[in-house]
Amino acid sequence: GENVEQHPSTLSVQEGDSAVIKCTYSDSASNYFPWYKQELGKGPQLIIDIRSNVGEKKDQRIAVTLNKTAKHFSLHITETQPEDSAVYFCALGGNTGFQKLVFGTGTRLLVSP
Amino acid sequence: KAGVTQTPRYLIKTRGQQVTLSCSPISGHRSVSWYQQTPGQGLQFLFEYFSETQRNKGNFPGRFSGRQFSNSRSEMNVSTLELGDSALYLCASSSGTAAGTEAFFGQGTRLTVV
Numbered sequence: 001g002e003n004v005e006q007h008p009s010t011l012s013v014q015e016g017d018s019a020v021i022k023c024t025y026s027d028s029a030s031n032y033f034p035w036y037k038q039e040l041g042k043g044p045q046l047i048i049d050i051r052s053n054v055g056e057k058k059d060q061r062i063a064v065t066l067n068k069t070a071k072h073f074s075l076h077i078t079e080t081q082p083e084d085s086a087v088y089f090c091a092l093g094g095n096t097g098f099q100k101l102v103f104g105t106g107t108r109l110l111v112s113p
Numbered sequence: 114k115a116g117v118t119q120t121p122r123y124l125i126k127t128r129g130q131q132v133t134l135s136c137s138p139i140s141g142h143r144s145v146s147w148y149q150q151t152p153g154q155g156l157q158f159l160f161e162y163f164s165e166t167q168r169n170k171g172n173f174p175g176r177f178s179g180r181q182f183s184n185s186r187s188e189m190n191v192s193t194l195e196l197g198d199s200a201l202y203l204c205a206s207s208s209g210t211a212a213g214t215e216a217f218f219g220q221g222t223r224l225t226v227v
Binding site for chain 2: 089103
């Protein structure tokens with residue numbers, strides 16, 4: 001069935017370091033992999049997404065890589081800044097033909113100045 | 114372009130009561146999905162509406178229901194509230210024209226059941 005594991009649950013880095021969050025999934029029919037950032041008191045914000053016909057996508061300091069064979073995808077944040085501190089969620093979609101997303105359990109990222 | 118609007122932002126209800134939450138999607142978007150977010154269960158899919166029809170449903174009891182209007186605005190209703198229904202309820206707006214299109218979330222409605 002649909003399941004996605006996200007690691008680590010917490011991640012502390014120094015400003016300027018890189019951060020990597022990884023998600024693994026089991027449903028090979030999934031073909032849409034978005035990442036969301038949620039700040040305290042706000043709804044999740046879509047920051048980047050990738051589809052199964054693409055292996056990597058980059059947008060300024062953030063990038064997502066997808067390995068469909070191994071069924072895992074990762075979020076990479078370079079040159080982290082304190083404002084990157086938030087909870088990050090990976091998600092799976094596209095396998096039901098509709099808009100349902102299955103979310104990972106979240107990673108709390110703390111960037112220290 | 115206005116984002117997703119959810120009202121109210123906060124609600125306090127008593128066990129046994131019912132509640133209605135509202136979501137106005139991004140202009141032009143026809144799909145509205147609802148999610149429940151709790152510390153213990155994370156983000157869980159409730160249901161999706163597209164062009165006034167429910168086309169997907171999660172594993173929640175029948176006390177959770179929803180509807181969508183012709184202008185794409187959506188409401189969800191929870192009847193006979195239980196303490197465990199306390200959560201942040203989020204709605205997501207998307208064009209919905211193909212599987213796995215970008216979904217944009219509102220700020221959520223924080224429901225507290227006492």
